[in-house]
Amino acid sequence: MAVSSAAWPTLPVLPDPATARVLESGLLPELAYAFGGPFHFLLPDAFDANLAAFHQALEAAGVDGFVYFAKKANKAAAFVERAAAAGAGVDVASLAELRESLGHGVRAEHLVVTGPAKDPAVLRLAVQHGALVAVDSLGELDALITAALTGRTRPARILLRVLPPQQPHSRFGLSEDELATAVERCVHAGDAVRVEGFSFHLSGYALQPRADLAAHLADLCLKARVQGLQADRISIGGGLPVTYTDAGSWSTFLAHQHSGPYHAGKTFPADAFYPYHSPNSGAGSLSALLATRPDGRDQDLAAILRDAGITLLxxxxxxxxxxxxxxxxxxxxxxxxxxxxxxxxxxTSLSLSEQWFNSEYLPDPHLLSQDPAAEDGLHPASVGAATCLESDMLTWRKIGFPRRPRAGDLLVYPNTAGYQMDSNESPFHDLPLPPKVVIDRTGHPRPRWRLDRHFT
Structure with a gap:
């Protein structure tokens, strides 16, 4: 039975013509029938456009920079292949990610190895191939120096990861005393290591703390050069937000959300949600960051980096x-x-990984109905998964669909490539993991598809 739409909480996704064309093509019901279960479709042209926008933002600010794709955000090979084709890098944190990136065409010198307490095999392979390593501890530094001295082929390329003063309880990075010790050891190691600069891992999406810390790393580079180290680049990691919905919808949602519109009276604190709207997002967030003046400085971050001759990673x-x-x-x-x-x-909800954070993926899914009847009102529905767990809900929120959902209809959750698809996946109940389908429309009136080439 339809209900009134007055004040019903919604979160419409921003328009995306490429996704809309796939929804309208008739391809998705065919793929659902072929796979007999859930699946993901990938639009790698969007990746190309986003990468180009980051390059344009760096160029517009007059900042020398290099972009690494954080592979942990999606396991698909398609995005690694696109990064390689564009001459971009890939950020890896495991032996498997490193090997997969090399196997899909990424140049070794375009890899950066991050993560805590890295496997010694990863460190050895990174040194052998000339990948950059973000060093997270003194023990890791010693292992890298040993690997470089043992291999005697090339120096270990490193960034020293700094513990953020704004987040002193972070488990990532070297404290001030550890950092001083690390620099001293690198100086004594001579040609065995090449200290290319410093990096940090900073939680959250606020620009000012990121700009402040980046300026601090620029100062560290200048001091390290006095000690004979290269130190001409800094890495600010990721943490650049994505906007999924418009400002008005996000503001209205936060103002009106309560337990009533959720199955079983479920509640989520507002601060548990990802910021589904941000005034600056993606490459625009990078531009805003570079235009931010770090605390106590007379110049914006872009000018600081230019004057210091620093490449931004x-x-x-x-x-x-x-x-x-x-x-x-x-x-x-x-x-x-x-x-x-x-x-x-x-x-299952394991294919929408926001549940991992005791939160919910909020953008409204599209209902592709088998019945082309006209919309006839609002039909609230929550979405549960195919398991025996009460907590296994894809969407606790009662979504207002324009027609009554029926068995056999498709639900399409939009814009899930970033972290949602596979960061928390599991073959629970022996259900197969959803396959990834790469969509290509280039030169064809109807989208073509293939399975992703991720190594398994």
Whole structure:
């Protein structure tokens, strides 16, 4: 039964013509039938456009920079291949990620190895191939120096990761005393290491703390050069937000959300949600960061980097994957509840990884109905998964669909390429992991597809 749409909480996704063309093509029902379960489709052209926008932002600010794709944001080979084709880098944090990136064409010198307490095999391979390593501890530094001295082929290329003063309880980075010790050891190691600069891992999306810390790293570079180290680049990591919805919808949602529009009276604190709207996002966030004046400085960050002759390294993940894919489920059943429906789909919430953070992926999914009847009102429904767990909900929120969902209809969750698709996936109940389908429309009136070439 339809209900009134007055004040019903919604979160419409921003328009995306490429995704809309796929939804309208008739391809998705065919793929759902072929796979017999949930799947993801990828739009790598969006990745290309996002990467180009980052390059343009650096050029506009007059800053020398290099972009690494944070591979942890999506396992698909398609995005690594696009990064390699564009001459960009890849940020890896495991032996498998390193090997996969090399196997899909990324030049070794365009790899940066991050993460804490790295596997010794990763460190040895990084030194052998000339990849850059973000050093997170003194023990890791010693292992790298040993690997370089043992191999005697090339120096270990390193960034020294700094513990953020703004986040002193972070488990990432070297404290001030550890950093001084690390610099001293690097000086004594001579040609065994090449200290290319410094890096940090900073939680959150605020620009001012990131600009302040980046300026501090620029100062560290200048001091390290006096000691004979190269120190001509800094990495600011990722943390550049993506905007999924418009400002008005996001503001209205936060103002009106409460337990009523959620299945079983579920509640989420507002600060648990990802910021689904940001005034600056993606490459625009980078531009705003470079235009930010660090605290106590007379220049903006871009000018500080230019004057110091520093190359800016960044490792975006989600921001390179904006509008680069979506996730498709088939509705298996619909139950009527008191004033709303409870949908069960053929997959699990592990394919929408926001649940991992005790949160929810909020952008409204698209309903692709088998019945082309006209929209006839508002039909609230929550979305549950195909498991025996009460907590396994894709969407606790009662989504206001324009027609009644029915078994056999498709639900398409938009813009899920960044972290949602596979960072928390699991073959629970022996359900297969959803395959990834790469969509290509170039030169063809109807989209063509292939399975992604991720090594398994």
């Amino acid at each position: 960044l490792e975006p993940g989600r921001a390179l994957l904006d509008k680069a894919g979506a996730t498709v489920f088939t509705i298996r059943g619909v139950k009527d509840r008191d004033g709303y429906q409870l949908i069960t789909v053929d997959g």
